[in-house]
Every structure is written in C-alpha cells, then in structure tokens.
Amino acid sequence: MTCSEFLAQLDDLIDNNVTVPVRAQLEEHLRGCEHCEVTLSTTRKTIEIYRKHEIYELPNELRERLHKAILAKCKKC
Amino acid sequence: MSTIQTQGTEEVHPDVLLVNRARAGDMEAYEKLVRQYDRQVFRIAQHITQNREDAEDVVQDAFLKAYEKLEQFQGNSKFYTWLVRIAVNESLMRLRKRRTGRMVSIDEDVETDEGSMPRDLADWGPDPEQQYGQSEMAEILRKTIQGLPPGFRVVFVLRDVEGLSTEETAESLGLSIPAVKSRLLRARLQLRERLSRYFRNRSKDGVK
Numbered sequence: 001m002t003c004s005e006f007l008a009q010l011d012d013l014i015d016n017n018v019t020v021p022v023r024a025q026l027e028e029h030l031r032g033c034e035h036c037e038v039t040l041s042t043t044r045k046t047i048e049i050y051r052k053h054e055i056y057e058l059p060n061e062l063r064e065r066l067h068k069a070i071l072a073k074c075k076k077c
Numbered sequence: 078m079s080t081i082q083t084q085g086t087e088e089v090h091p092d093v094l095l096v097n098r099a100r101a102g103d104m105e106a107y108e109k110l111v112r113q114y115d116r117q118v119f120r121i122a123q124h125i126t127q128n129r130e131d132a133e134d135v136v137q138d139a140f141l142k143a144y145e146k147l148e149q150f151q152g153n154s155k156f157y158t159w160l161v162r163i164a165v166n167e168s169l170m171r172l173r174k175r176r177t178g179r180m181v182s183i184d185e186d187v188e189t190d191e192g193s194m195p196r197d198l199a200d201w202g203p204d205p206e207q208q209y210g211q212s213e214m215a216e217i218l219r220k221t222i223q224g225l226p227p228g229f230r231v232v233f234v235l236r237d238v239e240g241l242s243t244e245e246t247a248e249s250l251g252l253s254i255p256a257v258k259s260r261l262l263r264a265r266l267q268l269r270e271r272l273s274r275y276f277r278n279r280s281k282d283g284v285k
Contacts, residue, residue, distance in 0.1 A: 007194070011262050039195045039269070042276075046269045047237045049206060050222070055215045056123040056132070058116050066136050070111055071104060073137070074144045 001029040006036050014044060092156040100147050111140050114157060117239055118164045124234045125168035127223060128175065135171060139164040154248060158241065161249040165231065172227075195266060197273040205276030221271045225264055232257055233264035 006029050012018045013026055030037050092113075098106035115136055122135035142163050143150075150159055206214055222230055235246045236257070247257045 004194075007262075007266075011258065011265065014265075035195070035198045038198050038200045039266075042201050042273065043265050043269045045201060045205065045276075046265060046272055049272070050218060050233075050238055050268070053215055053218055055218045055222075056120045058119045062133070063115060066115065066133065067108065067111055070137055070140045070144075071108060073141050074107060075104065077141070077145055 001025055003029075003033060003036055006030075006033070007039070010040065010043065013040070014047070090155065093152055096147060096150060096152075096156055099144070107144060110156065114160055115140070117157075118160065121161065121164050121231070121234060121239065122168045122171075124222070125165065125227060125231055126171050126175075128171070131168070131171040131175070135164060135167045139167045142167065155245070158245045158249055161235065161239075161241070161245075162251075165249055195270060197270055197277065199273060199277040201273070201276040202278045209275070217272075217275055221268060224271060225267055229260050229264035229267065232260040233268065236261050237265070 006026060009018060009022065009026055013023070018026065030040065092110065095106045095110050099110065118139055119132055119136050122132035122139075123129065126132055126135065139160065143160050146163075150156065202208070209217065222233070225233070231250065232246060232252075235241045235249060236243065241249065243254055243257050243261075246252075246261075247254045250257070252260075
C-alpha cells in the first residue's frame with residue numbers, strides 16, 4: 001500500500017468505517033510508515049481538540065435575550 | 078435470565094413529540110427545542126458568517142423560520158438536521174449581504190492541493206494544548222479554522238464538531254455524499270497541517 005492509498009482511507013479509518021481486511025492492510029502500512037502514523041495521530045488530535053474547545057460561546061445573558069425575542073416573534077405569527 | 082424483546086415498536090424521537098406539541102400551539106414545547114439547539118445554531122452561524130452580530134440574527138431568524146415552516150417538517154429527517162439546513166441558508170444569506178458582489182457559495186468545489194498531501198510530518202507532543210492558556214488556545218483554533226475555504230469549514234464543523242453523520246451533513250448542505258467526504262478529508266488535513274505550526278513537538282527538533 002502506498003501513502004496516497006493510505007490517505008484515501010484515512011477518514012474511514014478515523015471514523016471506524018473500514019472492514020476488517022482493509023483495517024489489517026492499513027495497520028500493516030502504518031507499521032512501516034512513520035509519516036502516515038504521525039498524520040493519523042495528529043489528525044485524530046485535531047478533531048479531538050476542535051470538539052473539546054468551545055470557540056464560539058453563547059453567553060447566558062445573550063441566550064436569554066435571544067429566547068425572549070424568538071418566542072415573542074413566534075407568538076405574533 | 079433476561080429475555081431479549083424482539084417485539085419492538087418504532088421509537089419516536091423526543092423532538093418529534095415536541096414538534097407535534099408546538100404545531101398544536103404549545104409554546105413551551107417550542108421553547109424546549111430552542112433551548113436544545115440554540116448553542117449549536119449559534120456556533121454554526123459564527124463559523125459561516127464569522128461575524129457575531131450576524132450569528133445572533135441567524136439564531137433568531139432560523140428559529141422563527143423553523144416555527145413558521147413547522148407544518149412542512151416531514152419527520153423523515155431529524156428536526157435538528159432540518160433546522161441546521163435552515164440555519165446554514167440564513168447564514169449564507171447574511172454572508173452574501175456583507176460581501177456584496179462577491180460570490181459566496183458552499184456548493185462550488187474549491188480547487189486546492191493544500192493539505193492533500195501532508196507536508197509537516199513532525200509529531201506533536203503528548204499534550205499539545207498544555208503549552209497554551211485557554212483563551213490563547215481558542216484564538217489559535219478560531220484563526221486556524223477561519224483560514225479554510227467556507228465550503229470546507231462548514232463540512233468540518235457539522236461533521237466533526239456538531240457530530241452530524243455524513244448523510245445528515247450532505248442533506249443539511251444540499252451536497253452529495255462524495256462531495257462531503259472529499260471536503261471533510263481536505264478540511265481535516267488542512268487543519269492538521271496548520272495546527273502543526275503550534276503543536277509540533279519542539280524538543281525533538283532541538284528548537285527551544
């Protein structure tokens with residue numbers, strides 16, 4: 001398996017969407033390729049970091065204000 | 078010994094019950110739906126418009142529009158997916174208003190090789206986030222994701238941050254499943270490449 005072929009399956013591997021034989025092939029490639037190993041682990045970490053950190057928070061005060069406005073408008077329609 | 082029940086009834090998603098009550102005029106039920114999804118709608122709107130005021134307007138307009146169209150909600154997709162589609166459209170409309178004259182679309186495929194082949198191959202430390210404070214970290218993540226083309230950004234956000242499936246993401250954005258898949262891969266790789274600048278294992282390179 002080449003690195004390009006590995007990369008084409010990267011998302012499915014991360015999302016746990018590969019069949020057992022394909023997974024075995026991918027793991028075989030990983031054992032001999034440090035580059036793909038790093039790409040896999042840091043891509044996983046990228047997703048994890050974006051999931052974990054709230055980068056656009058909705059403050060409570062604003063939230064309440066928006067709720068009031070939404071419900072008032074809905075009642076009118 | 079417990080027995081496995083094979084005689085199951087089709088489970089109704091709790092949102093569908095709330096939608097039905099809201100359709101019958103129960104505002105409390107609708108408020109519950111608003112509370113459940115307002116943060117997600119706000120995040121998605123922020124990611125697309127990159128403007129706080131616009132995102133606030135999108136939250137209001139999306140929930141109002143969803144309420145007006147509640148009769149049209151079929152129940153064959155999730156309420157959340159349906160709402161996200163409305164929120165994405167509202168966000169794009171706001172974006173177009175601000176950038177008059179400039180085409181804003183999430184449909185066009187972006188021709189770029191960036192990130193299609195990883196270049197930065199340095200490993201990251203075991204806990205790369207530890208090097209940065211909470212607000213500094215948020216700033217790095219914001220700046221990094223803002224650098225992606227809008228069509229990649231929104232696919233990554235829906236799929237990886239908000240947890241929609243590939244099919245739901247495709248449905249929300251009106252894209253084909255292969256288009257979602259190809260954008261997701263490139264979005265993930267581009268973000269990884271860009272974050273490497275901040276998180277690469279420095280001690281290994283001898284850079285202090």
